[in-house]
Each structure stands twice: as C-alpha cells, then as structure tokens.
Amino acid sequence: MTTRTPWRRMALVAGLxxxxxxxxxxxxxxxxxxxxxxxxxxxxxxxxxxNAPIKQGLRIAFLPKQVNNPYFTTANTQGIAATEEFGGExxxxxxxxASASSQVSYINTLIQQKQDAIVISxxxxxxxxxxxxxxxAAGIKVVSYDSDTAPxxxxxxxxxxxxxxxxxxxxxxxxxxxGRKGKIAILSATPNAxxxxxxxxxxxxxxxxxxxxxxxxxKIAYGNDDDQKSFTETQGLxxxxxxxxxxxxxxxxxxxxxxxxLSDSPHKGKVKLTGLGTPNQLxxxxxxxxxxxxxxxxxxxxxxxxxxxxAALASGQITGAEGEKFKAGKLGEYTVGxxxxxxxxxxxxxxxxxxxxxxx
Amino acid sequence: xxxxxxxxxxxxIFVLLVAVVLWASVSVDxxxxxxxxxxxxxxxxxxxxxxxxxxxxxxxAEIDLSVASxxxxxxxxxxxLWNAGLPIEAIMPICLLAGALCGALNGLLVTRxxxxxxxxxxxxxxxxxxxxxxxxxxxxxxDLPSAYTGLATQTLGPIPLVTILVAVLAVVAGxxxxxxxxxxxxxxxxxxxEAAYFSGVRVKRIKFWLFVASGACAxxxxxxxxxxxxxxxxxxxxxxxxxxxxxxxxGGVSIFGGRGTLPGVLMAVLLLGxxxxxxxxxxxxxxxxxxxxxxxxxxxVLAPNLGAAWRRRSSPQKEGKSVS
Numbered sequence: 001m002t003t004r005t006p007w008r009r010m011a012l013v014a015g016l017x018x019x020x021x022x023x024x025x026x027x028x029x030x031x032x033x034x035x036x037x038x039x040x041x042x043x044x045x046x047x048x049x050x051n052a053p054i055k056q057g058l059r060i061a062f063l064p065k066q067v068n069n070p071y072f073t074t075a076n077t078q079g080i081a082a083t084e085e086f087g088g089e090x091x092x093x094x095x096x097x098a099s100a101s102s103q104v105s106y107i108n109t110l111i112q113q114k115q116d117a118i119v120i121s122x123x124x125x126x127x128x129x130x131x132x133x134x135x136x137a138a139g140i141k142v143v144s145y146d147s148d149t150a151p152x153x154x155x156x157x158x159x160x161x162x163x164x165x166x167x168x169x170x171x172x173x174x175x176x177x178x179g180r181k182g183k184i185a186i187l188s189a190t191p192n193a194x195x196x197x198x199x200x201x202x203x204x205x206x207x208x209x210x211x212x213x214x215x216x217x218x219k220i221a222y223g224n225d226d227d228q229k230s231f232t233e234t235q236g237l238x239x240x241x242x243x244x245x246x247x248x249x250x251x252x253x254x255x256x257x258x259x260x261x262l263s264d265s266p267h268k269g270k271v272k273l274t275g276l277g278t279p280n281q282l283x284x285x286x287x288x289x290x291x292x293x294x295x296x297x298x299x300x301x302x303x304x305x306x307x308x309x310x311a312a313l314a315s316g317q318i319t320g321a322e323g324e325k326f327k328a329g330k331l332g333e334y335t336v337g338x339x340x341x342x343x344x345x346x347x348x349x350x351x352x353x354x355x356x357x358x359x360x
Numbered sequence: 361x362x363x364x365x366x367x368x369x370x371x372x373i374f375v376l377l378v379a380v381v382l383w384a385s386v387s388v389d390x391x392x393x394x395x396x397x398x399x400x401x402x403x404x405x406x407x408x409x410x411x412x413x414x415x416x417x418x419x420x421a422e423i424d425l426s427v428a429s430x431x432x433x434x435x436x437x438x439x440x441l442w443n444a445g446l447p448i449e450a451i452m453p454i455c456l457l458a459g460a461l462c463g464a465l466n467g468l469l470v471t472r473x474x475x476x477x478x479x480x481x482x483x484x485x486x487x488x489x490x491x492x493x494x495x496x497x498x499x500x501x502x503d504l505p506s507a508y509t510g511l512a513t514q515t516l517g518p519i520p521l522v523t524i525l526v527a528v529l530a531v532v533a534g535x536x537x538x539x540x541x542x543x544x545x546x547x548x549x550x551x552x553x554e555a556a557y558f559s560g561v562r563v564k565r566i567k568f569w570l571f572v573a574s575g576a577c578a579x580x581x582x583x584x585x586x587x588x589x590x591x592x593x594x595x596x597x598x599x600x601x602x603x604x605x606x607x608x609x610x611g612g613v614s615i616f617g618g619r620g621t622l623p624g625v626l627m628a629v630l631l632l633g634x635x636x637x638x639x640x641x642x643x644x645x646x647x648x649x650x651x652x653x654x655x656x657x658x659x660x661v662l663a664p665n666l667g668a669a670w671r672r673r674s675s676p677q678k679e680g681k682s683v684s
Contacts, residue, residue: 025447025448025449025450026447026448026449026505026507026508027442027445027446027448028442028443028445028503029445030505031503031504031505031506032503036474067645067646068647069491091643092681093640093643093646094645094646095597096646096650097598097645098589099595099598100589100595100596100597101585101589101591101592101596101597102499104589105399105403105636105637105640106640108396108399108403109390109399109637109640109641111395112389112390112393112395112396112399112641113389113390114598121491124500124589124591124593125500125588126500126502126590126591127500127502127504127589127590127591127593129590130509130513130588130589150502
C-alpha cells in the first residue's frame with residue numbers, strides 16, 4: 001500500500017517541527033507582560049488652540065463598514081453635508097462587503113491621497129489599527145464613529161449613545177406611553193448578550209426610582225435575535241400576562257417581531273411597545289398605531305458630528321484630550337470626554353410626526 | 361519560444377500589466393510612490409501564495425475551492441492555541457500541519473473515492489469555515505506578539521519581506537512545474553489522465569500531494585494574513601478563493617487542465633492587484649471595481665479558448681496535442 005507513506009512522512013515532519021519549537025518561545029502571557037506597562041499617551045505634539053479657525057479645503061474621507069448600507073448612507077450624506085458647511089471636501093469610500101480586513105486597503109489608499117482626516121466605522125477594532133497608525137504617522141487625523149477601533153488607532157471616537165442613556169430613556173419613553181402604571185416586560189436578544197444586559201441593568205435602575213413605583217417589571221423574555229423566536233416569545237408574554245401594559249424590546253429584531261405580532265392581535269394599541277429599532281423597519285407599525293414611539297440615535301447627526309470632529313482635529317482646535325471643546329455646526333458645542341470619546345447625546349425618538357423624515 | 365511570445369496569453373497579460381502600470385503612473389495620483397508599491401504588493405501576498413499551488417492543482421485538471429476556508433480554519437487554530445497559552449513558534453508549524461491535513465482530506469476524497477474535486481472542495485469550503493467558527497466563535501484574537509506582526513508589514517526598500525517569501529516559493533513552485541519530472545507528469549495527467557496513467561505517471565499520488573501542498577500554502581497565507589492584520593478571526597479571508605481562481609485563470613491556466621505557466625499566473629495576480637489599487641486610488645466605486653474584475657475574469661476564460669480555436673484554424677499542422 002503506497003498510501004501509507006504519505007501519512008508516515010507527514011507525522012515525521014510534524015513531530016520534528018513540534019520538537020524544534022516546543023522549547024521556549026513567545027506566549028500570550030509574555031505579550032501581556034510587555035503590554036501591561038502603561039501605554040504612552042497618543043502623541044499630541046501640538047497644543048490645542050480652541051480659537052483656531054476651521055481650515056478651508058479640508059479633505060475628509062468617510063470609510064463606513066460597508067457602502068450601500070442605508071444606515072451609513074444616511075450618516076455619510078450628513079457628514080459630507082457638514083464638510084460642505086465648513087468649506088471642505090468630503091467623500092465616502094469603502095468596501096461593498098463588511099469584512100474585517102477589507103477596509104485596510106482603503107485606508108492605505110487614503111494615505112496615498114493625503115487626505116486630511118479619515119472618519120471610520122471599524123469592522124474589526126484591531127485589524128485596521130496598523131494601517132491607521134501609519135495614517136496618523138503621515139499626519140492624517142482619525143475619527144472613529146459607530147464602531148470604535150482600538151484606542152491607539154484613532155484620535156477621537158464619536159459615540160452614538162451611552163449605554164446609560166439608552167437604558168434609561170427607553171423606560172422613560174414607555175412610562176410616558178402607559179401613564180407610569182402597570183406591568184411591563186422586556187423582550188431581549190440572548191441572555192448573555194453584553195450590550196443588552198448593560199442596557200437592562202440601567203432600565204432596572206431607572207425603574208427603581210420613586211416615580212415608577214406603580215410600574216412592575218414582570219418578565220424578561222429572550223428572543224435570541226431570531227424573528228420566529230421573538231414572535232412566539234411575544235405571544236407567550238401576552239398569554240402569561242393578559243393585563244400587560246407595555247413591552248420594551250432593546251433589539252431591532254425583537255421589536256419588529258413583537259410589532260408584527262401585536263399589529264395582528266386584539267392587543268394592538270392597548271399594549272404599548274417601544275425599544276430600539278430603525279424607521280424603515282417599523283414605519284408601517286408606527287402608522288397603523290401599533291407603536292406610538294421608539295428610539296435610536298440619529299445616524300445623520302452621528303455622521304455630521306464626526307465630520308465636524310474631524311475638521312476640529314485637522315484644524316488644531318482639539319487634539320483628542322479630555323475636556324477640549326469644539327463647535328459642531330447646528331448641533332452646538334461638544335466636549336471631548338475620557339479616552340477621546342465624544343458623545344452624540346440622547347437618542348432620537350421616532351413617532352408618526354417625524355418618521356417620514358428618515359430613510360435608514 | 362520568444363517568437364511565440366506575443367501570441368501567447370502570457371505575453372498579452374504582460375503587455376496589459378505594463379500598459380496598466382504606465383497608465384496608472386501617469387494619470388493616477390499617488391500610484392507611482394514607493395509606499396503605494398509596498399501596499400500593493402502586501403495586498404496581493406495571500407492571493408499570490410495560494411495561487412502558486414492553485415496553479416499546479418488546476419494544471420492537473422483539478423480545483424481547490426476550500427483554500428480560503430482552510431486559511432480561516434488555520435487562523436482560528438492559531439487564535440485558539442494562542443489563547444490556550446502555547447508559544448507562537450509552536451503554533452505556526454501546527455497551523456501549517458492543520459492546513460496540510462485539510463488538503464490531505466481533500467486529496468483523499470478526490471483520489472481514493474474518485475469524487476470530483478469541484479464537489480469535494482465546495483463541501484470542505486463550508487466544512488472548514490464552519491469548523492473555524494466552532495473553534496474560535498466570533499471572537500477576534502488580537503494580542504499577537506509585535507515582533508511577528510511587525511515582520512509581516514516590514515519592507516526592504518519598497519519591497520515587503522513577505523513578498524520576498526512569495527518570490528522564493530514562486531521559484532520553487534515554478535521549478536517543480538516547469539523543470540522537473542513531477543512537473544511534466546502534472547501537465548501530462550492534466551491533459552489526459554488516462555494516457556498519463558498508462559504511461560506510468562502516479563496520478564493519484566501526485567494529485568494527493570498537490571492538495572496537501574495547496575492546504576499547507578493556504579495555512580502559510582493564513583499566518584501572513586493574521587500577522588499583517590494583527591487579528592486572528594474565523595472569518596479571515598472570506599471570499600479569497602475567488603480572487604485566487606480568478607488570478608489563475610487570468611494567468612492563462614486552462615480550467616480544463618494541462619496548460620498554463622506560473623509566470624503567467626504571477627503576472628495576473630499583479631495585474632488584478634494593480635487594477636484594484638489604481639481604481640481605488642482614482643475613487644472608482646467598489647461596484648465598478650467588482651465589475652471590472654469580473655470582466656477580466658470572463659475575458660480570461662473566453663479569450664484563450666477563442667485564441668486556441670483561431671490558432672487551430674490558422675495553423676493546424678503546428679498544433680501538437682489537443683487541449684480544452
């Protein structure tokens with residue numbers, strides 16, 4: 001049998017290779033030791049001059065996770081509109097598939113084009129960092145928005161919403177709709193989804209305040225971010241608690257499935273539903289009265305703010321250090337927080353009066 | 361040979377490559393720039409590595425569509441073992457071995473069970489990628505040693521070190537294919553497997569080892585990929601197999617086997633890389649880019665066949681063996 005020899009040979013090669021390398025080498029803990037030393041603060045060689053005017057003709061590139069995605073199209077259209085306001089030149093470039101490394105060749109290209117600033121939503125917080133470091137070394141300012149990169153890859157992160165704001169405002173929104181009274185439930189994604197659980201903790205904390213004493217959280221259901229499962233979980237909630245006053249679903253999949261169930265049930269309009277969703281997905285349910293109002297950050301404002309943050313950096317108004325202030329056109333003044341974060345603000349509430357102004 | 365140069369597909373690719381480089385140097389801002397040349401070469405590394413063995417596989421009238429999934433699986437193994445605390449110097453050979461094993465499974469299914477490689481590797485394409493997700497889930501392992509991540513983007517002048525690695529392996533693969541008995545056997549079995557078998561070529565053994573080499577090369581590409589992006593993830597390199605096959609076909613390797621050259625494939629890898637790089641620099645939208653790449657691919661499959669038909673008609677007596 002000649003087929004035996006390949007295996008024997010392969011085993012031999014493998015054994016030799018392992019023997020050669022098993023003694024000594026670099027392990028995870030070695031790297032952890034190296035990096036546990038405090039990292040040097042990002043180079044901010046020049047001091048910030050808050051009164052510096054925004055430079056004219058700034059070239060700012062928006063690099064979303066993926067092009068032709070309505071969310072990013074909305075964000076970047078407003079971002080480019082911002083650059084036009086301050087006399088700059090904005091453009092959107094990016095890959096058509098949201099893969100981890102596809103953004104890197106775009107970053108390299110933007111370095112060649114000598115852009116003044118890059119505004120990026122990272123598909124992989126680490127994979128883009130080597131390229132972004134090169135960009136920063138070449139004098140290009142980097143703003144991350146929507147999805148942050150590892151901190152050494154950018155000057156500023158424009159955060160769309162804080163977990164605390166998202167958690168508390170969803171309770172406030174529902175409380176308003178049900179008159180601060182009655183049983184409520186939460187329809188979440190999975191029991192171990194970090195962001196969901198952070199939001200839910202803030203919701204519980206908000207519900208502990210005296211003004212919500214007549215509201216009772218009876219159940220947290222999990223729809224696994226699966227449309228069918230979320231649908232049947234909603235059904236189950238209303239069967240177990242026929243007197244339920246409202247549901248909060250902090251996941252776009254959950255809220256859409258719950259809305260679809262409610263809109264075809266006798267509970268429509270009686271059981272209030274709110275949470276995090278997108279206008280395109282929930283428009284029909286807002287119009288038919290299933291949902292009074294839901295919330296999300298406004299991606300247009302996010303892009304607009306990121307555009308101004310990029311300009312402020314490139315003009316030397318700010319360097320990314322905590323406490324620096326800059327003006328962002330129609331959105332007003334913003335302050336850089338800890339770790340170079342700029343917070344967009346409270347989420348936007350979408351209802352039948354404003355939903356047609358949004359397309360994402 | 362030289363007098364045939366213009367008539368050969370490789371000659372055409374060479375002319376096209378030179379033309380595109382000249383055009384881009386003159387009219388695309390930032391193209392003819394040492395650091396852009398490094399980026400361009402870096403961006404083609406993994407495709408080039410996998411295209412080397414893919415050339416041999418396709419010349420042997422087989423195909424390996426599982427290369428990018430093998431790359432992903434090897435990345436996942438790397439991330440998993442790294443998290444488990446193994447030294448990176450031990451992990452790297454294990455990854456290469458894992459890649460070789462992936463290739464060996466493909467090879468066994470094709471040679472021992474006689475299954476068509478297209479079907480087998482579409483199956484393992486899903487299998488290996490699925491296994492990668494089982495091993496590493498959706499986490500990204502990023503705390504890799506900077507000595508290695510630095511090496512992966514290190515350049516010697518404008519030439520990245522990994523490009524030198526590609527060049528060395530290209531010489532090896534080129535020598536095997538074009539200057540050894542094994543290479544002649546690969547061409548022979550690609551052109552006519554039965555005839556090759558009856559003239560003493562060890563068809564199954566050669567094919568088996570080609571798949572093993574293909575898997576190992578994909579694993580090598582995974583090391584470059586992981587260190588270059590400093591990120592080991594199960595979804596690393598999704599879709600790269602199409603770029604590899606595109607380069608091999610554009611390089612003049614017949615999809616039916618038995619015909620093709622390694623220099624042609626390397627020029628095609630470069631051509632696709634240059635076109636992509638230049639069009640992105642010129643702010644051409646991604647959709648147009650994909651369209652252009654697709655067009656080149658269709659042309660590459662169509663043109664050699666049209667060319668062969670034309671050659672047969674113009675000089676029937678010169679056409680030695682029947683191809684395609």
